[in-house]
Amino acid sequence: FNLRDAFDRVLLAKAVVGIAKENIAYYDRLISINRDRFGEGAISKVDFQRLELQRVQFESDLQTSLVNLRTAKIDLLQLLRERTPVDDIDIRGSFEFTEPVTDLEELRKIALAARPDLREAQETLTKAQTDHKLAVANGSTDPTFGIDGSHQAPPIGTYIGFSVSIPLRIFDKNQGEKLRTQLDITRTQKLEDATQIAALHDVDASWATLQSTLELLRPYKTKYLREASDIRDTVSFAYQRGAASLLDFLDAQREYRDTQLNYLNLVGSYFSAANQVNFSVGREVIQ
The missing domain is CATH 1.20.1600.10 (Outer membrane efflux proteins (OEP))
Incomplete structure (x- = not known):
């Protein structure tokens, strides 16, 4: 359970890093376009500066996500008792949900x-x-059956005997x-x-x-x-x-x-x- 949870947290951290990189790349393209607009006088200097300042949030998101990914990898390596440097490992897996095909019953x-x-x-x-x-x-209590036989000199001669022993159950045993x-x-x-x-x-x-x-x-x-x-x-x-x-x-x-x-x-x-x-x-x- 703990190992699977740690693995999933690495996948989540990787997905967040991917989105953070995508967002900052998209925003950098917008800044580049608006830098040209600023040079042409289409937007004011203040507006362009505010656009550049907003990039700090995207950069902060990226750095935070990278730290979280590194921490998640360290936790996973600890559970695996693995000594590989954290920078030398990568985790691959799908990070998309699918509808369960089972039900509660x-x-x-x-x-x-x-x-x-x-x-x-x-x-x-x-x-x-x-x-x-x-x-x-x-x-x-079980009955005991016995049989005995012998051959001797006369006058007894040869005989065979049978016996049955049935214990009287006066007191119950092993109560x-x-x-x-x-x-x-x-x-x-x-x-x-x-x-x-x-x-x-x-x-x-x-x-x-x-x-x-x-x-x-x-x-x-x-x-x-x-x-x-x-x-x-x-x-x-x-x-x-x-x-x-x-x-x-x-x-x-x-x-x-x-x-x-x-x-x-x-x-x-x-x-x-x-x-x-x-x-x-x-x-x-x-x-």
Whole structure:
């Protein structure tokens, strides 16, 4: 669980670095265009300076994301007990969410069959039942059959004898062990029930968290990301032609940046929630 979580955090940090680099490259192109406009007198010096100052935010985002990526790699290497220098490793993997192909009922069934703590509880109950059967068997009284034969000189000659011995059950045997093992069965049954309830609660809670995250992610995937990109491009185009204010231009850049970061953080939350579902079920069911 911890290793998978650390791996996902590296993927998130890499994705944020990628977006930060993309944003600063896009903004640098806009600065270059507006530098030419400033030289032509199309915008004032103050407006151009404000454009350049806004680049500080994008540069800060990039440096912060690089630090976070390095920290995430260090954490992963520590879990792997790996001594490779952090600058010499790279992590590859898809950082996109996909809709789960399973449902809650299926996850509950898998958990009941796969969770190690449930299997341990079931094995403990089986052992208690076996111990009780052994105690009952040790307390039972069984008849004893015997046969004897001999050949001697006359007058006895040859004879064969049979015997049957049946103990009289005046006092029950092994009473204490029978009672102890029966109580042990009752106790382990209750422990198994409690473990099962806890396991199903874990599955239900982790599934609810996953579904909540998906509800937030879906509109980003289908609408918000596209709208933020369209608004940024439209306002940038309008500003370069004097049809939008500097404030509108800066707001559009900020909204696009915030939308992208929110989306990536939600994908990271989805990965974390999926990891928790897998942990609560007892095996990987959501990639």
